[in-house]
Amino acid sequence: SAVISQKPSRDICQRGTSLTIQCQVDSQVTMMFWYRQQPGQSLTLIATANQGSEATYESGFVIDKFPISRPNLTFSTLTVSNMSPEDSSIYLCSALTGTNSGNTIYFGEGSWLTVV
Amino acid sequence: GNSVTQMEGPVTLSEEAFLTINCTYTATGYPSLFWYVQYPGEGLQLLLKATKADDKGSNKGFEATYRKETTSFHLEKGSVQVSDSAVYFCALSDRGSARQLTFGSGTQLTVLP
Numbered sequence: 664s665a666v667i668s669q670k671p672s673r674d675i676c677q678r679g680t681s682l683t684i685q686c687q688v689d690s691q692v693t694m695m696f697w698y699r700q701q702p703g704q705s706l707t708l709i710a711t712a713n714q715g716s717e718a719t720y721e722s723g724f725v726i727d728k729f730p731i732s733r734p735n736l737t738f739s740t741l742t743v744s745n746m747s748p749e750d751s752s753i754y755l756c757s758a759l760t761g762t763n764s765g766n767t768i769y770f771g772e773g774s775w776l777t778v779v
Numbered sequence: 780g781n782s783v784t785q786m787e788g789p790v791t792l793s794e795e796a797f798l799t800i801n802c803t804y805t806a807t808g809y810p811s812l813f814w815y816v817q818y819p820g821e822g823l824q825l826l827l828k829a830t831k832a833d834d835k836g837s838n839k840g841f842e843a844t845y846r847k848e849t850t851s852f853h854l855e856k857g858s859v860q861v862s863d864s865a866v867y868f869c870a871l872s873d874r875g876s877a878r879q880l881t882f883g884s885g886t887q888l889t890v891l892p
Contacts, residue, residue: 669822694879696879696880698880704884704885705868705882705883705884705885706823706868706880706882708879708880711879753822755822755823757880767811767813767825767828768813768825768872768879768880769825770815770822770823770824770825771822772821772822773821773822773823
């Protein structure tokens with residue numbers, strides 16, 4: 664298994680500002696992902712965080728709005744830039760562990776952002 | 780593409796009732812299947828998983844069997860407790876999609892004492 668720590672766990676942010684969320688995994692993992700969960704909704708994948716290279720973004724998400732870093736195999740950051748109230752969501756970091764036959768994806772506890 | 784369809788909620792049950800939350804999937808390959816649970820005010824926790832056909836995942840009294848013939852992974856528990864009140868998400872991970880997860884819409888379960 665993997666223990667994933669995120670910070671901040673919660674924050675209230677002013678419109679137009681940017682916030683960086685940090686994600687730390689307690690072991691080396693092959694893949695890390697960032698998801699968004701808007702209020703009352705399911706989870707939507709933002710991007711795959713690639714170690715040492717640019718993240719791979721899903722349709723509807725762009726690097727200018729959600730820059731991502733992954734400097735090593737256990738750490739990643741997601742920045743939510745120029746925030747608006749529509750960005751109020753839970754942002755979840757996740758990591759893939761295991762082998763091809765037994766892979767499991769674990770999640771951090773999420774970062775609950777409210778934009779005012 | 781991949782998709783997961785979950786039984787719509789909310790579901791309200793009395794304590795000790797039998798629970799079934801239906802989940803069916805569409806995938807191009809041979810996915811791994813998961814149930815995640817989100818308790819009020821918390822993040823997502825892995826509840827159980829199954830990685831191949833006929834596997835049964837189980838945890839905390841919950842079970843789900845990977846049925847390839849019906850492309851289903853229904854979640855069951857014989858006797859629910861108030862503490863099981865949460866949102867349950869069915870998800871799949873397809874190696875062809877770089878193993879990222881595709882989630883169902885989530886099912887809110889409320890268990891009344």
